[in-house]
Amino acid sequence: MNIHDSSPHPEPNNRVAELTLLYQFSNTMLSTIRLNKLTHLILTAITTPSSNLFERAVLFLRNEKSDVLQGMLGITRWLSEDLLIVGDQDTLGSRWDLSDETISRQRSTDFSMQIRQTRIDIDDSCPLIHQIFAERNVCRSDDISCHNCQTCHFIKPLCNGSFVAMPLVCHGKSIGMIVVDNPDSGREISSDNINFLRLFANQAGMAIENSMLYNRIEEAHLNLKDAQERLQHGERMAAIGEMAANLVHELKNPLVTIGGFAGRLLKLLPVETRQRQYADTIVSEVCRLEKMLVEILAFSRKPTICFSSCDLKEIIQDCLTDCTTSFEDHNIKVSLSGDGSRWGVSGDSHQLKQVFLNLILNSCDVMPEGGELSIRLTPGKAAGDKKTVIVCIEDSGGGIQKEMLPQVFNPFFTTKVHGTGLGLAIANRIILNHFGSIDAHNTGKGAAFIITLPLAEQTDINKGCQDDRS
Ligand SMILES: Nc1ncnc2c1ncn2[C@@H]1O[C@H](COP(=O)(O)OP(=O)(O)OP(=O)(O)O)[C@@H](O)[C@H]1O
Numbered sequence: 001m002n003i004h005d006s007s008p009h010p011e012p013n014n015r016v017a018e019l020t021l022l023y024q025f026s027n028t029m030l031s032t033i034r035l036n037k038l039t040h041l042i043l044t045a046i047t048t049p050s051s052n053l054f055e056r057a058v059l060f061l062r063n064e065k066s067d068v069l070q071g072m073l074g075i076t077r078w079l080s081e082d083l084l085i086v087g088d089q090d091t092l093g094s095r096w097d098l099s100d101e102t103i104s105r106q107r108s109t110d111f112s113m114q115i116r117q118t119r120i121d122i123d124d125s126c127p128l129i130h131q132i133f134a135e136r137n138v139c140r141s142d143d144i145s146c147h148n149c150q151t152c153h154f155i156k157p158l159c160n161g162s163f164v165a166m167p168l169v170c171h172g173k174s175i176g177m178i179v180v181d182n183p184d185s186g187r188e189i190s191s192d193n194i195n196f197l198r199l200f201a202n203q204a205g206m207a208i209e210n211s212m213l214y215n216r217i218e219e220a221h222l223n224l225k226d227a228q229e230r231l232q233h234g235e236r237m238a239a240i241g242e243m244a245a246n247l248v249h250e251l252k253n254p255l256v257t258i259g260g261f262a263g264r265l266l267k268l269l270p271v272e273t274r275q276r277q278y279a280d281t282i283v284s285e286v287c288r289l290e291k292m293l294v295e296i297l298a299f300s301r302k303p304t305i306c307f308s309s310c311d312l313k314e315i316i317q318d319c320l321t322d323c324t325t326s327f328e329d330h331n332i333k334v335s336l337s338g339d340g341s342r343w344g345v346s347g348d349s350h351q352l353k354q355v356f357l358n359l360i361l362n363s364c365d366v367m368p369e370g371g372e373l374s375i376r377l378t379p380g381k382a383a384g385d386k387k388t389v390i391v392c393i394e395d396s397g398g399g400i401q402k403e404m405l406p407q408v409f410n411p412f413f414t415t416k417v418h419g420t421g422l423g424l425a426i427a428n429r430i431i432l433n434h435f436g437s438i439d440a441h442n443t444g445k446g447a448a449f450i451i452t453l454p455l456a457e458q459t460d461i462n463k464g465c466q467d468d469r470s
């Protein structure tokens with residue numbers, strides 16, 4: 001039911017009407033958890049024509065981290081007409097609601113967008129900010145002497161006439177403010193309406209705080225769930241690793257025997273016979289299996305990392321030199337850039353080389369004749385202003401299918417007939433052990449792998465060996 005259908009219309013100075021409005025707000029608060037919807041309901045209720053309180057309302061919330069007042073929403077009366085009353089009004093069980101369409105219309109007005117782009121520093125020298133945050137008291141524009149500061153600079157153009165700013169107080173702290181005015185009629189804001197706004201803002205402050213708490217709990221819950229899943233994944237991986245190590249151990253000895261005897265057989269058989277061809281296949285397949293088992297064993301063992309000071313560009317250059325024949329055979333154009341400076345990292349050069357070799361070989365595998373491989377080193381910054389090096393390896397091999405992207409770092413994930421699917425899993429583990437990160441995405445032309453590693457400060461070259469952290 002629309003609020004206009006309710007009869008009789010609540011009068012502005014009518015206590016029953018005010019109490020009904022507050023009661024409906026309590027009910028609304030109990031059933032609205034989402035902060036976004038709550039802010040729309042709060043401003044709509046005090047601007048809706050039938051409440052006849054204010055013609056326009058704006059909500060600002062304090063961002064604790066950056067200590068600024070952040071504009072959240074601004075609503076004018078003509079978009080507040082669609083406030084719905086849900087439930088039985090006679091038993092005071094009713095509450096307000098808004099359709100998704102109204103919410104989106106209210107959000108997309110120029111006025112609301114302008115408000116949402118507004119950030120005001122919480123500067124105590126501004127009389128309005130002082131009144132709202134230090135005094136936690138209502139502030140009328142007519143009562144304050146404007147210092148022409150940043151706050152007025154934002155609020156004045158919004159409120160052509162006089163306005164009232166009311167703090168949203170929760171647990172004795174101002175968490176934001178509601179600003180109201182009557183720009184259409186120019187009607188003065190009565191003290192009755194200010195008193196009502198005070199009561200209303202008290203409830204609104206608590207409702208907003210609860211809603212923000214709920215959001216934080218929900219976020220913490222998601223983080224916890226994510227951590228639990230990663231832990232379970234880690235446990236599964238550890239179990240797979242142990243099983244793989246046992247299996248490899250059992251398979252290796254008979255495989256060596258088969259390979260040995262097949263090799264001997266090969267020597268005994270005359271060339272260009274079918275039997276020789278068969279024995280040849282057995283020997284090469286056994287070789288491939290042995291190589292695979294060695295890789296699986298390497299993955300399932302916990303390697304020791306020997307940290308020393310090394311130059312990442314030199315390591316990558318070494319890998320490129322090792323792959324020269326592959327590049328020449330397939331006419332692949334390679335470029336390595338990253339100014340002349342030294343890209344010093346503290347790490348295990350053998351393991352880091354393994355990472356870049358795996359990535360370069362993967363790119364070679366997918367690129368057609370005349371492909372392009374570009375490797376760029378650029379400086380970056382991590383949390384706490386720590387300097388990092390970002391290595392971007394980009395190829396022109398067509399990229400990775402979208403649905404496969406999240407899986408490429410999983411052990412044993414491969415799309416190749418003879419692949420083990422361990423190259424990227426090993427690379428990921430090595431980079432994590434070096435306190436870095438590795439990511440993959442598509443560029444349109446091919447795949448790009450981005451590796452971030454902490455740059456070694458001259459003083460923190462961490463020499464010595466330590467066990468794998470995973
Ligand atoms: N540059 C790339 N372009 C397109 N797909 C890629 C690229 N790099 C990796 N992939 C995809 O990711 C999969 C996993 O790669 P990974 O290096 O882990 O294993 P693999 O290359 O298949 O086998 P292995 O490296 O053990 O011989 C590949 O099979 C391939 O599908």
Ligand SMILES: [Mg+2]
Pocket residue numbers: 358361362419423424
């Ligand atoms: Mg590979």
